[in-house]
Amino acid sequence: MSKPVRIAVTGAAGQIGYALLFRLASGEVFGPDQPVHLNLIELPHAMDALGGVVMELDDCAFPTLEGVTTADSDHLEDGFRDADYVMCVGSVPRKQGMERADLLKVNGGIFGPTGRAIDAAAAENVKVIVVGNPCNTNCLIAMSHAPRVPRENWFAMTRLDQNRAKSQLAQKAGVGVGDVNSLAIWGNHSPTMYPDFDHARIKGTPVPQAISDHDWLKGEFLTTVQQRGAAIIKARGASSAASAANAALDTLKDITRPTPEGEVFSAAICSTGQYGIEEGIMCSMPLRTDGTTWQVVEGWEHDEFAQAKIQASVDELKSERDTVRDLLG
Ligand code: NAI
Numbered sequence: 001m002s003k004p005v006r007i008a009v010t011g012a013a014g015q016i017g018y019a020l021l022f023r024l025a026s027g028e029v030f031g032p033d034q035p036v037h038l039n040l041i042e043l044p045h046a047m048d049a050l051g052g053v054v055m056e057l058d059d060c061a062f063p064t065l066e067g068v069t070t071a072d073s074d075h076l077e078d079g080f081r082d083a084d085y086v087m088c089v090g091s092v093p094r095k096q097g098m099e100r101a102d103l104l105k106v107n108g109g110i111f112g113p114t115g116r117a118i119d120a121a122a123a124e125n126v127k128v129i130v131v132g133n134p135c136n137t138n139c140l141i142a143m144s145h146a147p148r149v150p151r152e153n154w155f156a157m158t159r160l161d162q163n164r165a166k167s168q169l170a171q172k173a174g175v176g177v178g179d180v181n182s183l184a185i186w187g188n189h190s191p192t193m194y195p196d197f198d199h200a201r202i203k204g205t206p207v208p209q210a211i212s213d214h215d216w217l218k219g220e221f222l223t224t225v226q227q228r229g230a231a232i233i234k235a236r237g238a239s240s241a242a243s244a245a246n247a248a249l250d251t252l253k254d255i256t257r258p259t260p261e262g263e264v265f266s267a268a269i270c271s272t273g274q275y276g277i278e279e280g281i282m283c284s285m286p287l288r289t290d291g292t293t294w295q296v297v298e299g300w301e302h303d304e305f306a307q308a309k310i311q312a313s314v315d316e317l318k319s320e321r322d323t324v325r326d327l328l329g
Contacts, residue, residue: 004035004066008083010073010114011132012092013050015238019087019245025057029065029252035066037261041079041090044072062145073110076117083122087248088114088142091132101323104137108327111138115145115329119197122149129251129267131244135189136268136282137320143270143282145329152294155255156268158185158193158284160240160247165195165225169202172221179203184286184297185266187313188320191226192311193284199300201262218305259288265295274298277311281317311326 005250011017021038023029030036038057041051046069054068071079073090082088091110094103111130118128126149127219130139139156143149162185170177183200187193193260202210211217224231232240255266264286271277274285274296286297321328 002034004037004112005030005085005241006037006039006078006083008039008041008122010041010079010086010088012038012070013046013053014089015241016089016131016245016248018053019242020087021053021057022060023245023249025062029249030064032064035064036132037066039079039081039083040068041140042070042072043090044074045291047072062315066230069138076113077121080118080121082128083126084117085252086118086122086126087252088128088132088138088295089248090131090132091138094133094181100134100320103285104134104320104323105262105327106194107132107134108324109137109177111141112145113328118142119146119148125153127153127255128155129248129255131152131248133189134320136284136317137324139268139282140270140282140321141324141327147329151270154270154282155251156189156282156284157244157248157251158189158266158268159251159254160227160244160281161185161189161193161199161228161284162266163243163247163250164228165197165200165221168221168224169197169200169207169211172216173202175202180207181263182286183266184264185284186310187284188317189268189284190313191230192309192316193226194288194313195222195225195246196300196302196306197221198303198306204262215242219304222309251267254287255289255294256291257289258291264288269294269296275300277310277314278318279290281314281321283314283317 072322135156143154167178197207267283268284
């Protein structure tokens, strides 16, 4: 057996953690011949609950799970030690009456130390996926405190939005979700994000040709995808967890496997000015990879409608960055 892949997960005893860890341990991402080691990180008061999760991991007897290490958030470097991948799930959820700016600052207090500990302790080529919201700006804060880790190795998760959008298009067109591809999310993981239906395809046909109801595409489709998180909270009384964990696994697969022909994947990456998007913000864009090095897909043109939507989301990201400027390293 080869050397274990070490994956650190923060917020491991939370609801996304509970839907994520067992699939990570099962070999789903790295295959049946690749052992994985989980480094699980929680707040001190949640360590007992985390102990219960570890017992359940033991009780699954996954042949691919080489071992589990736990650490509390007062010992972050122990938690991130030698990690090849870090999934930052833990964060403080927005409470009633809390302004987005307050939320950004509270989480900034988490993601600065997270970035510094990753910088100090993780493996040389560590790759980081930030799930905890507001994920784009949390990722920006952590990255700014980790100068050793290349900027290309930081991702904030918008894959759940991509999956939601694909599913809506498939249902509208009456096709299987596997028939929809090249669907990218632009911007922030927030209600401003833009699912780019113009460049998506259904069985190879551009979506605006495959779905003639353009009012639906520009109206109900967008709002359904943008408001999906809120709709799930309303229906379930809790935020999306299984689908978020699934998207986190999809992101890990996206960045470690060659992108299939004709497909793209979405994640927020650190802009270097692609598509005129301001350098240095974590913005979701269409990506492709050979499994090692990713690239932004170039040459997509946007009409006025799409351009305005993307710009609004980029403007929101800029304003989030300005709000946390004093928390950046
Ligand atoms: P949860 O509240 O069930 O679990 C979060 C866990 O993180 C808790 O167990 C908590 O103790 C832990 N935690 C908090 N601060 C921590 C720290 N500094 N270090 C280590 N652990 C810490 O929340 P859930 O449902 O698992 O969601 C986690 C995050 O993911 C939330 O911020 C949520 O908004 C976000 N999310 C992001 C999505 C995306 O598409 N990017 C989709 C759905 C959720």
